[in-house]
Amino acid sequence: MDILKVLSRGIKPSQKNKAQASGATTQLPSAGALPHPQLFHDPVSARGKKRKRRRGAQEDEPEEDEEEMSDVDYFAPKKPATEAVQVDADQETPKKRKIKLLDEDECRQILRSHRLKFTILSGGRTVEAKVEEKGEGAAEKQKSKKQKKEAENKKAEDKKAEDKKQIFPQPLTSFGELRNVYEVSPQIAANISAQGFRVPTEVQMGSLPLLLRPATALKKSASADTVDVSNGADFLAVAPTGSGKTITFLIPAIDGVLRRRAEQQRPNDEHVLEAVVVAPTRELASQIVNEGRKLAIGTGVRVVLMKRTLRLAAEETVENKQSRDKEEESGKEESEGEEEDEQDEESDDDDDDDDDESEKEERKKTKGESKPPARVDILVTTPKILLNFLSGKSSKPGKSSGARKILPTVRSLILDEADVLLDPIFRRQTMAIWRACTHQDVSLTCWSATMASNIEALITKQLSKRAKQAGTAVARPLIRLVVGLKDTAVPNVTHKLTYTATEPGKLLALRQLLHPASSADSGPPLRPPFLVFTQTIERAQALHDELKYDIPAEAGGSARVAVLHSSMADAARSRIMARFRAGEVWVLITTDVLARGVDFAGVNGVVNYDVPTSAAAYVHRAGRTGRAGREGGVAITFYTKDDIPFVKSVANVIAASERQAGKGGTDGAAVQKWLLDALPKVAKEDKRKLKVRGVESRRTGGKAAITTKSSWERRREHNRAQAIEASKRRKRQRREEQGKDNTKTARGGGGGGGEEDEGEWGGLDD
Numbered sequence: 001m002d003i004l005k006v007l008s009r010g011i012k013p014s015q016k017n018k019a020q021a022s023g024a025t026t027q028l029p030s031a032g033a034l035p036h037p038q039l040f041h042d043p044v045s046a047r048g049k050k051r052k053r054r055r056g057a058q059e060d061e062p063e064e065d066e067e068e069m070s071d072v073d074y075f076a077p078k079k080p081a082t083e084a085v086q087v088d089a090d091q092e093t094p095k096k097r098k099i100k101l102l103d104e105d106e107c108r109q110i111l112r113s114h115r116l117k118f119t120i121l122s123g124g125r126t127v128e129a130k131v132e133e134k135g136e137g138a139a140e141k142q143k144s145k146k147q148k149k150e151a152e153n154k155k156a157e158d159k160k161a162e163d164k165k166q167i168f169p170q171p172l173t174s175f176g177e178l179r180n181v182y183e184v185s186p187q188i189a190a191n192i193s194a195q196g197f198r199v200p201t202e203v204q205m206g207s208l209p210l211l212l213r214p215a216t217a218l219k220k221s222a223s224a225d226t227v228d229v230s231n232g233a234d235f236l237a238v239a240p241t242g243s244g245k246t247i248t249f250l251i252p253a254i255d256g257v258l259r260r261r262a263e264q265q266r267p268n269d270e271h272v273l274e275a276v277v278v279a280p281t282r283e284l285a286s287q288i289v290n291e292g293r294k295l296a297i298g299t300g301v302r303v304v305l306m307k308r309t310l311r312l313a314a315e316e317t318v319e320n321k322q323s324r325d326k327e328e329e330s331g332k333e334e335s336e337g338e339e340e341d342e343q344d345e346e347s348d349d350d351d352d353d354d355d356d357e358s359e360k361e362e363r364k365k366t367k368g369e370s371k372p373p374a375r376v377d378i379l380v381t382t383p384k385i386l387l388n389f390l391s392g393k394s395s396k397p398g399k400s401s402g403a404r405k406i407l408p409t410v411r412s413l414i415l416d417e418a419d420v421l422l423d424p425i426f427r428r429q430t431m432a433i434w435r436a437c438t439h440q441d442v443s444l445t446c447w448s449a450t451m452a453s454n455i456e457a458l459i460t461k462q463l464s465k466r467a468k469q470a471g472t473a474v475a476r477p478l479i480r481l482v483v484g485l486k487d488t489a490v491p492n493v494t495h496k497l498t499y500t501a502t503e504p505g506k507l508l509a510l511r512q513l514l515h516p517a518s519s520a521d522s523g524p525p526l527r528p529p530f531l532v533f534t535q536t537i538e539r540a541q542a543l544h545d546e547l548k549y550d551i552p553a554e555a556g557g558s559a560r561v562a563v564l565h566s567s568m569a570d571a572a573r574s575r576i577m578a579r580f581r582a583g584e585v586w587v588l589i590t591t592d593v594l595a596r597g598v599d600f601a602g603v604n605g606v607v608n609y610d611v612p613t614s615a616a617a618y619v620h621r622a623g624r625t626g627r628a629g630r631e632g633g634v635a636i637t638f639y640t641k642d643d644i645p646f647v648k649s650v651a652n653v654i655a656a657s658e659r660q661a662g663k664g665g666t667d668g669a670a671v672q673k674w675l676l677d678a679l680p681k682v683a684k685e686d687k688r689k690l691k692v693r694g695v696e697s698r699r700t701g702g703k704a705a706i707t708t709k710s711s712w713e714r715r716r717e718h719n720r721a722q723a724i725e726a727s728k729r730r731k732r733q734r735r736e737e738q739g740k741d742n743t744k745t746a747r748g749g750g751g752g753g754g755e756e757d758e759g760e761w762g763g764l765d766d
C-alpha cells in the first residue's frame with residue numbers, strides 16, 4: 001500500500017466533506033458576528049449542572065451569555081457582584097461592596113471545566129523548604145552507590161512532581177469582576193466593553209485575577225500559605241492561538257501604570273517607562289500597540305512603538321560610564337565590544353534591518369542633537385531595535401559606542417511569543433533586555449501558544465539567578481498556566497494534509513484551491529482571504545510571480561495577490577498588511593515572519609505550501625485562522641516525498657487538535673491513528689536541523705523551483721503574450737488612424753470588437 005496516497009485521503013471529498021462544503025459559506029470564519037470566544041467548557045460532575053459550551057453565540061446576545069453563565073451553581077455566590085456591573089467610565093472609584101469569593105472547590109471545578117491548569121514552577125516558600133529537607137535527608141542515608149542513585153532519581157522525580165504544585169486561584173467569570181473584585185479602573189473596563197468583548201476567554205479567565213491582584217486571587221486557596229505572592233508573581237501562560245493573550249497582558253500593564261501613578265500622586269502628563277513588551281516581529285509589535293491604545297483610551301497611559309529615533313529615559317550603567325571615561329581619556333574613539341548580530345541570517349523572524357525613509361530623514365535631522373526622552377509608559381518593541389538603543393548602536397548605525405544603558409524604572413517585562421524570543425535566534429538580545437530591566441521588583445510574564453520544556457527551564461534558572469543576585473529571601477513564585485492541557489494543538493481549525501508527488505504538483509494543488517470549480521477533486525473549500533506560507537523569502541517571491549495573474553481582472557487581478565517578507569521595506573510591509581486587513585488582498589504569500597501573533601480576524605484559511613519546520617511552527621501558522629473562537633478555518637499542508645521524514649510532527653499536532661476538538665478517531669479525521677504510527681519517527685538531530693534550515697532542497701531553487709512549467713515554456717509563453725499584446729496594439733493604432741481619416745463614414749465602426757479589455761490576462765510580462 002502506498003502510504004503517501006493514503007495520507008492524502010484526508011483532503012478528498014468524502015460525503016461528510018461534501019456536506020461541509022455545501023454549508024461552508026455560513027461557517028467561514030470571516031462570516032458573521034463576533035463568535036463566542038471560549039474554546040472549552042466541559043461538563044463538570046461534582047457540582048454544577050452538566051453543560052456544553054454553546055457555539056456561535058452572537059455579539060448582540062450578551063445578556064443571554066451572562067444569563068447562561070449565572071445558570072450554573074458555582075457562579076451563584078458571585079451573582080450580586082456580577083449583577084452590579086455597570087460599565088460607567090465617569091465613575092472614579094469602584095463600588096465598595098463586600099465581594100464573596102469562590103471557595104477552592106468551586107474554583108477547581110470552574111478551572112477544570114475550562115481546562116485551565118496552574119502549576120508553581122519555582123519560588124514561593126514551599127519549594128525552598130523542600131530543598132532544605134532534601135539536603136538533610138540525603139545526609140542521613142548511607143547506602144550502596146547503586147541504591148543511592150536509584151533513591152536519588154526517585155527523590156528527584158518526587159520533588160519535581162511536588163514542586164510543580166497545582167494551585168486553584170479565583171477565575172474571572174465575567175469582565176464585570178475586573179472592576180468590582182480586582183479594582184481595575186472604570187475607564188479600562190469601559191474600553192474593554194467598547195470593543196465588544198462580553199465573555200472572558202480561558203486565558204483571560206485564568207490569568208487576569210492572578211496578574212491584577214494575586215493575593216485576592218489566592219485568598220481562598222489552601223495553597224495560599226505555600227505560595228508567597230506578597231511581592232507579586234512571575235507568570236508563564238501557554239494558551240491556544242487566537243485566544244486573546246494580547247489584552248490579557250495589556251490590561252495588567254495599563255492597570256499597573258495607573259495604580260502606581262495614583263500611589264505616587266503623579267500627574268497624568270508625567271510619563272515613566274513602566275512596562276516593556278517584546279515581540280519578535282514588527283507587524284506583531286505594531287498590532288500590540290494598536291490593541292494597547294484601544295485599551296488605554298482616556299487613561300492618559302501612553303503605549304508607544306519603539307523606533308530607531310526614539311529616545312528613552314534610560315540610565316547609563318556605572319561600569320560603562322567608567323569604561324567610556326577611560327576610553328575618552330586615552331583618546332580611543334571606539335570601544336572594542338561591538339555588538340554582533342548573532343541572529344541566523346536565514347531566519348525570517350527578525351526584521352529590524354530595513355528602515356523607513358522617514359525614519360532616515362528623522363535620524364539625519366536629529367544627528368548630533370540630544371532629544372528629550374519620549375513620553376512613554378508602555379513600550380512595545382522587537383528585541384533588536386531596543387537592544388540597539390541600549391547598546392548605543394542607534395546613534396551610530398553599524399557601530400557601538402560601547403555604552404550600555406539600563407531601564408531602572410521598568411516594573412514589568414512582557415515577552416509575547418516568549419518561546420521564540422528565548423530560542424537561540426533571539427536569546428542573546430532578549431536576555432540583554434531582561435538584564436537591562438534592573439528594578440528589583442521587575443516581574444516577568446511570558447506568553448505563547450507553544451512552550452518547550454527547555455525554555456521553561458531557562459526561565460526558571462534565570463529567575464532564581466536574579467533572585468540570588470538581588471539577595472531576595474523568598475523568590476517570587478513562577479506560576480505557569482496551561483490552557484487546554486496540551487500545548488501543541490489548534491483545536492478550532494479543520495486540518496488537512498495533502499500529498500503531491502512533485503513540487504510542481506503542489507502548485508497545481510494550490511491553483512485548485514484558488515479555482516475549486518475547475519476540478520472535481522478540489523478538496524475542502526478555501527475561500528479568500530487566505531495566507532500561504534513558504535519556507536524562504538525566495539520561494540515566497542517566486543510563488544507570488546507565479547500566482548499573481550491567477551485572479552481575473554474583473555475580480556481585481558494581480559492586486560488581489562500579494563507577498564510580504566522581511567526583505568521588504570517597512571512602508572511596503574505596512575501597506576500590504578493594511579490592504580490584507582481591508583480585504584483588498586485575497587491571497588497573501590508570506591514566510592514565517594507572519595506566522596506568529598498576527599491577528600487577521602477574517603482569514604478563512606492557511607496553506608502551508610512548504611511544510612513548517614517544527615510542530616510549534618505548525619501551531620502558529622495554522623493559528624492565523626479560527627481566531628477568538630471562530631469556526632470554519634481551514635489549515636492545509638502540502639507535502640512531497642522530501643518532507644516525509646518531517647510530517648510526523650505536523651501529523652501529531654493535527655491528531656492532538658482533533659482529539660481536543662472531540663473529533664479524533666472518526667472517518668473525517670485528517671490523520672488516522674494507524675497512519676500516525678506508520679509515519680517514520682524523526683531523529684532529534686534531524687528535527688533540530690529542520691528547524692534551523694528547513695527542507696534542504698528548497699533552500700536553493702534547483703529541482704524545487706516554484707513553477708509548473710520549464711523555463712523554456714515560460715519564456716515561450718511570455719514571448720507569445722508579448723507578441724499578442726503588440727499585435728493588439730498595432731490593430732488598435734490602425735483603427736484609430738483609420739477612424740481619424742474616415743470620421744464621416746466610420747459611424748459606429750471603430751470601437752467595437754472584443755479588444756478593448758486591456759486589463760485582461762497578459763502573460764508573465766512584468
Ligand SMILES: Nc1ncnc2c1ncn2[C@@H]1O[C@H](COP(=O)(O)OP(=O)(O)OP(=O)(O)O)[C@@H](O)[C@H]1O
Nearest residue numbers: 037197199200201241242243244245246597599628
Ligand atoms: N474576550 C474576548 N472576546 C472576544 N474576542 C476577543 C476577546 N479577547 C480577545 N479577543 C479577540 O481575539 C482575537 C485574538 O486575540 P489575540 O491576538 O490576543 O490572540 P493570541 O492569543 O495572542 O493569539 P496568538 O497566539 O496567535 O498570538 C483578537 O482579534 C482579539 O481582539
